[in-house]
Amino acid sequence: MSKLLERISSGATLISDGATGTYLQDHGLEPGGCPEHFNVTHPEVVEGLAGAYAAAGSDMVETNSFGGSRYMLKKYGFEDQVAAYNRLAAERARAGAAGKFVLGSIGPTGEFLEPSGTATEAEMYDAFVEQVRGLAAGGGDGFCIETMSDIGETVLAIRAAKDVTDLPVIATMTFDLGKRGYFTMMGVTPGDAARQLDEAGADVVGSNCGIAIEQMIEIIAAMRSATEKPILTHVNAGIPTIVKGEIVYPDTPEHMASLMGDLVSAGADVVGGCCGSGPDHIRAFVKAIRG
């Protein structure tokens, strides 16, 4: 068993990191800029991102590679840079957060599989293999497949990671609260997600983004009752709102920290932040969980 999985399975609650995009935008990433390109052009910012979370007390940090598949990089004309950008992403995280676990972030391709869309399974699998290889070459300790809404796509990413590396795989999906409860955009419930990601071979399952911590507690409880696997969650700092003409994520570190106990009791083994959260949130999570 890898060290990362050993730690996650030890029974102690681990702390992951907070948002990547929010931090990069605060450090010069223009709206519409390619975040992964920053691995090349702004190494100090990407290392600083990992360093800030390491200093805040994160046990693991995610790489700046969420949109690092060839499908996403193509939107910026960087589709031939998949291997390099992902390798660099892992190296930057490693350099910035020495002694911490590095999770290779893998986000959705932005495409639908056939017959809903035009992407074939073979093509999408190849794209994930390419990204996984880059992240592994850069020294990642595992993968965090995240913000997924389609089971088919998520399973391809899990398979790709398992087929070409021996590293642990975390897979998390994003749910929205609709009229009949929690579903991903593609209609997957938290319970189904936990079961199917577990069956597909994910070592850790979970949920990230989409809703605020109060709802995430319900989602994690539903996933907990459907799987024995460890559960990870990256939670948004609430749903964005306007305060004095500025767009803000409303949930303060204190508010989120006050609900960490409930999140852990619901079944989370690893907790961290998603959109709108930063190092201050992580510091508050560490304090709430470890005292």
Next chain:
Amino acid sequence: MPELNDIQNEFVKQEIEEFIEDADERRHIIALYASAKPALQDVAASIIGGRHEVTNELTKAQLDAGLEALEIMDDGLIAGMAIVGIKFRENSIFVPEVLACARAMKAGMQHIEPILSASGVEPVGKVIMGTVKGDMHDIGKNLCIMMLRGAGFEVIDLGVDTSPDDFIEAVEEHEAQVVGMSALLTTTMPNMGRTIEAFVDADLRDETRFMVGGAPVTPDFADDMDADAYGDNAVECVEVAKRLINEFKQSN
């Protein structure tokens, strides 16, 4: 008052029984279907079932049999999408099913559209759609476009990363009444407001209606940026676009 048993198509009847719970909505849908020819109820059923090959064949067969294109569109294709929209809104179906229904709609519309435009029938309305500047995400916008086209709108798709100038140019070129803007990121959402401001500066605001949507967008944000309407999803987008077109017609 028409009743469920006035509808011939068994599948449509089942769908209404199972999925349309609101009493007013059910009355409206039953009336819509009860007055439609049985053959067009079958067209609607193929849309609801997302069976694009069947929609393709049935639409063509009804045109060959001499039915008016407009009647096939209204009583068959659009009636089908009405049930699809309600099922989607109620979480009874999700994006994959809606995509299949939209594909069926498209298969039917490919026969209808050329006939309508050749005979000078105006589209329901013209809509310019784009993801705002700095934002590369297009899944939501593309879903909206499919649903709008399915409902008979002419849609000009400006793609992703659309500048205010591109929106203005498109509105002028196509003489469109409605602009739909999408954003997935909180950081690009302010570019919706900036686009609307650019229309004010270009003296085009009064003759253009703006609808906005996308993951971080809320009715409050829409108000704040002075948009005319907010849509929560692709089905609402169609309702909103219809409302804006009507408002526009009434005010002119």
